[in-house]
Amino acid sequence: MKLLRALLVLALALAVEVALGRFAPAARGYVDVLMVPVAWYGIARSARAGMLCGCAAGLLQDAWFETSVFGLHGFVKTLLGFVVGGIGGIFDLNQTFGRFGSGALMVLVGRAVEIGLLRLLDAEVGPLDLGELAVRAVATGLLLVAASHFLQRVRGEKQVRRRAGS
Amino acid sequence: MAGPSRFRLDLTLLAVLLFGQLLLMASSSRQDSGAAVLERGVAGASRPAVGASRAVTGGIGSVLSGWREIGRARSENVRLAREVERARQDLARFREAAAENSRLRRLLGMREDLAPRSVAASVVTAKLTSQNRMFVIDRGMDAGVRPDQAVVTWGGAVGRVVFADRSFAKVRLVTDPNSGIAGVVQRSRAAGMVIGRGDGSLDLSYVPKYEDVVAGDRVITSGLDGVFPAGFDIGTVTVVRDAAGVSKDVRLEPEVDFRAVEEVLVLLEPTGGAALAPPEEGAKP
Numbered sequence: 001m002k003l004l005r006a007l008l009v010l011a012l013a014l015a016v017e018v019a020l021g022r023f024a025p026a027a028r029g030y031v032d033v034l035m036v037p038v039a040w041y042g043i044a045r046s047a048r049a050g051m052l053c054g055c056a057a058g059l060l061q062d063a064w065f066e067t068s069v070f071g072l073h074g075f076v077k078t079l080l081g082f083v084v085g086g087i088g089g090i091f092d093l094n095q096t097f098g099r100f101g102s103g104a105l106m107v108l109v110g111r112a113v114e115i116g117l118l119r120l121l122d123a124e125v126g127p128l129d130l131g132e133l134a135v136r137a138v139a140t141g142l143l144l145v146a147a148s149h150f151l152q153r154v155r156g157e158k159q160v161r162r163r164a165g166s
Numbered sequence: 167m168a169g170p171s172r173f174r175l176d177l178t179l180l181a182v183l184l185f186g187q188l189l190l191m192a193s194s195s196r197q198d199s200g201a202a203v204l205e206r207g208v209a210g211a212s213r214p215a216v217g218a219s220r221a222v223t224g225g226i227g228s229v230l231s232g233w234r235e236i237g238r239a240r241s242e243n244v245r246l247a248r249e250v251e252r253a254r255q256d257l258a259r260f261r262e263a264a265a266e267n268s269r270l271r272r273l274l275g276m277r278e279d280l281a282p283r284s285v286a287a288s289v290v291t292a293k294l295t296s297q298n299r300m301f302v303i304d305r306g307m308d309a310g311v312r313p314d315q316a317v318v319t320w321g322g323a324v325g326r327v328v329f330a331d332r333s334f335a336k337v338r339l340v341t342d343p344n345s346g347i348a349g350v351v352q353r354s355r356a357a358g359m360v361i362g363r364g365d366g367s368l369d370l371s372y373v374p375k376y377e378d379v380v381a382g383d384r385v386i387t388s389g390l391d392g393v394f395p396a397g398f399d400i401g402t403v404t405v406v407r408d409a410a411g412v413s414k415d416v417r418l419e420p421e422v423d424f425r426a427v428e429e430v431l432v433l434l435e436p437t438g439g440a441a442l443a444p445p446e447e448g449a450k451p
Contacts (some may be wrong), residue, residue, distance in 0.1 A: 004180045014212055015219035021291030021302075025425055029295030048176050055183050063208040064216065067300045067338040070201045071190030078183050082176070084393045114297075121195050126297040126343040126364030139378050 006053060009037045021065070029132050030063045031139040032107055034061050037101050039144050040151070043093045047085030054081025067112050068123055076113050080106045096145055102136035103144035196341050206331050213333070220290055220304075275362045282395055284318075284431040285309045290334060294424060296364045299342040301325070303430060314393055316433040322399030322421035323347065324430050337430070340400065341366055341420055348390035349400050354378040357388055360400050360418065368401055370416035379416055395433065397432055 017033045034057040041048025059078030062070045084102050087093065093102050111133055120124045194201035201306035233287070287305035305311050307330050317324040317337045325339040338345050341362040349360040349370055358370040370385055383403040389396030401418035409415035 011215035014215045015222075018216050018219040018291040018302075019223045021293055022220075022227065022289075025292035025294040028293045029297075034265035046176075048179065051176070051180055051183065055187075058187075059204075059208045060212055063205050063212065063334075064291070064302060065300070066298060067336055067342065068298065068344060069191050070205045071187040075184060075187040076189065078180070078187065108188050117191070120193060123195070124344045126295075129296040129365075132296060160215065 006037075006040065006041065006049075006056075009040075010034075010053070010056055013037050013057065014064065017061075017065065024071050027139050028065075029129075030135045030142060032110075033140075033143065034058075034134060035077070035080075035103065035106055035110070035140050036144050036147050039084055039099070039106055040148060042081045042084035043099060043102055044089045044148070045080050045085070047089060050081030050085030050088075051078050052081070054078045068118065069121055072114065072117055072121075075117065079113065080110055083109075094148075096149075099145050099148050100141040103141035107137040107140045108133065176377045189293075199302060202329070205329065209331050209334070216290065216334075257285070259365050261426055282433045283435055284433050285311065287311075287317075287335075287430055287432055289428055289430065292424070292427075294339075294341075294366070297343070299345075299362060299364070299366075299424070300328075300340040300425075301337040301427070302431070303335050303337055303376050303432070304333070305432060306331045306335050310434050311335045311432050316394040316398075317430050318394075318398055318433060319422055319427055319430050321410070322401075322424070323394055324422055324424075324427065326393055327432065335432070338422055341368060341424065346391075347400070348388045349385045350388035350396075351377075351379050351403070352384045354383070357390070360385065365416075366424075367404070368418040368420055370403070370418055371413065373416055375412060375414055377406060377414065379414060379426065381406055385418055 013033050013036060017028070020031070020033065021028050026073055038050060038054040038057050041053040054077035058074035059071070060074040061077070066073060084093070084106060088102075092098060098154055115128070167388060169302045180427075183257055190201050192205065194205075195378040274406050285394060287303035287309075290302040290304050292301045293299065300322070301317075303311075303317070311327055311330045313330055315327045316325060323340055325337045325342070325345060327335050328338045329336040339362065340360060341364070343362050343364040345362045347360050348357070350357045351373075354377065356373050356379050357430055358373040361369045363369055379432075381403050385403065387396055387398040387400060399421040401420040403416055404419045405415070405417035407415040
C-alpha cells in the first residue's frame with residue numbers, strides 16, 4: 001500500500017511537470033516539482049524512503065526531461081533523498097521552516113552536484129543563472145510547504161474518521 | 167542494535183544505487199544500448215501518467231486556445247482575403263519562374279532535390295531552462311523516428327532527435343548548450359557552426375575574421391552536418407564582434423519562437439541541396 005501511494009505521488013508530480021512544460025515551458029526552470037516527493041519522503045519517513053523516492057524521481061526526470069546524460073539526476077536525487085532523510089532523523093525538519101529550508105537547500109545543493117558531475121563527464125554546462133536558481137529554490141521550498149500542509153490535512157482527516165469509526 | 171544495523175543497510179543500499187547510476191551515466195555518455203534500454207523502460211512504465219496529464223492539459227488547452235482563436239480569426243479573415251488575391255498573382259509568376267528553373271537545371275545537368283520524407287508531431291512537453299532546452303514529441307520509432315533526425319517547423323530548424331521510444335521522442339533544441347548544427351550566412355555564404363548558448367540565443371562559431379558578416383544577415387542550415395538539409399532558417403545575426411583569435415564572435419537570434427511551437431516535422435531522411443524544393447515533373451534523376 002505504501003509503495004502504491006509513493007508511486008501515485010511520483011506519477012502526480014510527473015504529470016504536473018508535463019503540464020507545466022506544456023503551458024509554460026520557460027517556467028520549468030523556476031520550480032522542481034519532482035524534488036517535492038523526494039524531500040517529503042526524506043523528511044516525513046526515513047533516509048531509505050527518501051533515497052528510493054529520489055532514485056525513482058531522478059530517473060523519471062532523466063527519462064522525460066533531460067537530453068544530456070541518463071542517470072545524472074537519478075544520482076543527484078538519490079543522494080539528496082538520503083542526506084535529507086538522515087538529517088531529518090537527527091533534527092526535526094517536519095515543520096514549516098524546516099520543510100521550506102530543506103526544499104530550497106536540496107535544489108541548491110542538487111545543482112552544485114549536477115554541475116560537478118557534468119564537468120567530470122566532460123559534458124557542456126550551460127550558463128549558471130543565479131536568479132533562476134534562487135527562484136527555483138524558493139518556489140520548490142514553498143511548494144513543499146504547501147504540499148506537506150495538504151498531505152497532513154488529508155492524513156489528519158483520515159485519522160479522525162478512523163477514530164470516529166472505532 | 168537495530169539502529170546501527172539499519173543504518174549500515176541504508177548505507178549499503180545507497181552505495182549500490184549510486185554505483186549503479188554511475189555505471190548508467192558512463193554507459194549513457196558512451197551511447198551504449200544498456201542505458202537506452204533502461205531509459206525506454208522508465209519512460210514506458212511512466213507513460214500512463216504522462217498520457218493522463220496530456221489528456222487533461224490538452225482539453226484545457228483547446229478550450230483556452232479556442233477562445234483566443236475566435237477573436238483572432240475575425241480580424242485575420244479580412245486580412246487573408248486580401249492576401250489570397252495577392253498570392254494568386256504571385257503564384258502565376260512563380261509558376262513561370264519554376265518552369266524556367268527546371269529548364270535551366272536540366273541544362274546544367276543537375277539533379278533535382280526532392281522534398282525530404284517527414285512525419286508531423288505534436289509537442290507533448292517542453293523544457294526551456296538555461297541548462298537544458300528540449301521538447302518531447304508524440305511520435306516515436308513506430309512512426310519511423312530515430313535518433314539524429316532533424317526536426318523543423320514552418321519557421322525553421324528546431325533541433326535534433328536524441329532519443330526515440332516507441333511512441334515518443336526527445337528533441338534537443340538548437341538553443342541547447344550541447345547542440346550544434348552547420349550553418350551558413352545566406353548573403354555572403356560564410357559558413358560556421360551554430361551552437362546554443364543556453365540563454366535562448368545562438369552563437370555562429372568558427373567564422374574566420376575575413377568573412378563578411380553583418381547584423382541583420384540571415385543564417386540558414388548548410389547541410390554539411392549530415393542531419394539538416396540545406397536551406398532551413400536558423401536565425402538572424404544580432405551582434406558581430408572581432409574577438410581574440412582567428413574567429414569572429416557572431417551572435418544570432420533564433421528564427422523559431424520555441425515557446426510557441428506546438429507542431430513540428432521530423433525529417434525521416436537527410437537530403438542535400440535546397441530543402442522542400444518542388445519535385446520536377448518528368449525530370450530524370
